[in-house]
Amino acid sequence: GIPSLASSTVALQRGIGLDTGVPWGGVNDFYRLVNGAQEEIAADPGERFFYNNAAYRMLGHVIQEVSGEAFHEYITENILEPLEMKRTTLIREEYERDPDRMIPHWKKPDGTIVPTDFPYPNVVDNPDFSFIAAAGGVISSVTELANYLTMNMNGGKFGDVQLVSPDSIEKMLTLHIDRPPNHYGRYGYGYGWGITQDFLGHKMASHGGSILVSTAHLAFIPELKIGVAQAANSAGLQYQTIAEGIFTALMGMEPEKALPALGIRERMEKLTGTYQVYKGLAIVKVINKAGLLHLEQKNHFTDIVVPLIPEDDTYGSLRFYILTDGVRQPVEFDVDPSVGIDLYIERYRYHKTS
Structure with missing residues (x-):
């Protein structure tokens, strides 16, 4: 149970010209950060996971x-080349030479x-430290990432090449560690994949990551x-929700009705x-901030923003509360399609105007 050591924070901030004060020049610097965290x-x-x-x-x-x-050489020879991922690279110079690269x-x-x-x-400037790219250092395209997905969906085989044994793929897609449930119930971690055990009747594997200036997300339904x-x-x-929406459409369902996340966002947007x-x-003002409704009040005397905590996690109820020093203050919305939306906080009745 070692919480995040923020090694990516160091790498990313230095990469955009910000200094964290943590040396980050090579293998010794990396392990000095890791091994110095024994108390963590x-x-x-x-x-714990x-x-x-x-x-x-x-x-x-x-x-x-x-x-x-070097890590980048091994990955290129044993994964990228067999998968015909010709533009995909871990080498900065190759990325910069690509005329169609992303900015x-x-x-x-x-x-x-x-x-x-x-x-x-x-x-290539520091091959011994090539393994820094093991977390977020691969630059690819959706077309070539689709080849990687194909291999995973075909039991480790791409074309005539068996890159990974079917048994290993099965273990990767087995939920080994439970994490907090998601909208669909049991959710956890396999080997390199997040596993939703029952996404609308099917197992779903997914994984995404961001280096703050670019992002990738993969998801598939093996069955x-x-x-x-x-x-x-x-x-x-919201890459995960986008993927789930595409899956539901391919399964002949209406995403707005099938996906809890879309229903929650619609109910939040209404308020x-x-x-x-x-x-x-x-x-x-009622604003959506980081996936949670907040109450904002700014005038000559007040400047506050407080979270509106829902009594129902799915926003199926119009009852909320503000928590102040451990005491709940009720907040309630009243939605009347013929009149509009009212908001009740203590003795005040507010009417939605825009």
Whole structure:
């Protein structure tokens, strides 16, 4: 049980010109960060599970040591070339030579989006530290990522080449560690894949990741042999929900009715907006911030933003509460299609105006 050591935070911030104060020049710097975190161990092995980018980098180092090759060379020879992923690379120079390459974009907290460089160092400049790319350092396209999905859906085979044994693929797609349930019930981690045990009657495997200036997400349903590859040159979209929406459409269902996440977002969207009391003497806004409704009030005397905590996690109820010093303050919406939406907070009755 080692919580995240933020090794990716160091790599990504340095890559866009920010200094974390943590040395990051090679293998020794990486293990100095990892081995210096002994006091961060939170549980014995097997007791708790944390996804950990530093652990994937250590696995990459294992591959490097066992194979005797730099990590990027081994991956290219044993995965990318057999899968005919000709544009896919871990080498910065190859990416920069591609005339049709994506331009990474950094979305800042204030909402502005600016072009930036790919933040990972060029692995050929320091082959011993090539395994830094084991977590987020592969640059690909959705067309070639589809080849990787095809191999996983075909029991480890792509064309006439058997890259991975069917038994290994089966183990990868077996839920080994339970995590908090998702909208569909049991959810957990296999080997390199997140496993939703019952997505509308089928097992679904998925995995995504972002380096903040680019993002990728893969998902597939083994039984149906359908998959979705997504890639973007920034971060912040709901890739998992997009994949699930595509799956439901391919399965002949209506995504808006079949996917709980879409229903929740629709119900949240209905409640967001500006609310006023009688004569407009008090005004508040209901906003969606990071997937949770918040109440915002700004005037000459007040400047507050507080979360509206739903009594029903699926937003099936219109009852919420504000938690202040451990005390709940009820908040309730009243939706009347013929009149509009009202908001009740203590003695105040607000009417939605926009």
